[in-house]
Amino acid sequence: MPRAGLDRAAVVGAGAALADEVGLAGLTMGLLADRVGVRTPSLYKHVAGQDDLIRRIAALALEEAADAVGGAVQGRAGSDALAAAARTFRAFVVEHPGRYAATIGQEPSGPDDPLAAAGVRLLDAFTAVLRGYEIEDRDADHALRMLRSLCHGFATLEAAHGFQWSTDIDASFDWLVAFADRGLRAM
Amino acid sequence: MPRAGLDRAAVVGAGAALADEVGLAGLTMGLLADRVGVRTPSLYKHVAGQDDLIRRIAALALEEAADAVGGAVQGRAGSDALAAAARTFRAFVVEHPGRYAATIGQEPSGPDDPLAAAGVRLLDAFTAVLRGYEIEDRDADHALRMLRSLCHGFATLEAAHGFQWSTDIDASFDWLVAFADRGLRAM
DNA sequence: GCTTTTAGCTAACTTCATTAGCCGCACCTG
């Protein structure tokens, strides 16, 4: 039997892709094994178990999100940067609902946990956006949490099809970003 | 064998309480059966299965949240109503993380689904809050979604221990409510 | 070429959700 040539990154990447397709709850070790062309127990040579797999998918998702948002903010400032960051984040969550769902409820185990590092990088991208507004130091953390709650809340509700009725969702998001922008500029 | 005197409401209520204690992912049919003093298969006399159970827990959670927020808004208007609604909602989610988590990702099956009715009631409570501001009709849906995203995002992040560093979480929430209030009053 | 490492496999175990089928308590009627 020829070896499949798997490694940890390949398993985690395939797991993330599968989670996006079938939902995080539908991500099963057997399904993932099929996908990568291997029997289920072989996966345990690369990840410690399902919890470990999901944790690594979460770290991957945070890294990708941080890269995307960080890249979108490059060369922009103020309202432009805010809009780019928010739209990029929302697009990432909606296009990758499974891997983003993996990030929810993960507690970083320690300071050198890659999960924590990736989370900090993502927050840093939003912090950079806020530097384009005149915000007092004592408000900075609050403003960051506001922005995060807004983006996280909207994107997760949208990904879960939580917006029922007919008003255009893109229009709502643009409205919401403009609302935040006006509020931040008025400080 | 003496009958336990269960009914559907008792099973769903105990399931919701258990979900709050051990997390939605830890809610198992066996654990719930133990809790209500019955063997696992007996639960199936009251709910169709785990999916049905979680769906009913979600409906219960939305009803309770709608009652709580609706009650908090009674007799208040404007900024007062907004603060009361937001704080009540956040408190509900943080105190009942398991049952609120059950609501995420539930698609109402039809127009007479009690889940949909409860969801509408909760949204109505927030709609009532927005009536205290001078918002044009074409902005109403967007403002409602903004409020919902903000409250949902903050509360779920807090319930998942998503706010890492030390700044006071209560202070952040008050700040965030005041931010939304200023923005809505400035429209 | 020989040894060592290690990715993959089969077989087996455990936990859970779920179904089938039985049994007796509680009510309800005559």
Next chain:
DNA sequence: CAGGTGCGGCTAATGAAGTTAGCTAAAAGC
């Protein structure tokens, strides 16, 4: 008050999913 009936509880069994143990053979290193 006796008999019937329905419903809530039970035991036993099935199937899916995660996980572990132990074997084998392919790759990598000497």
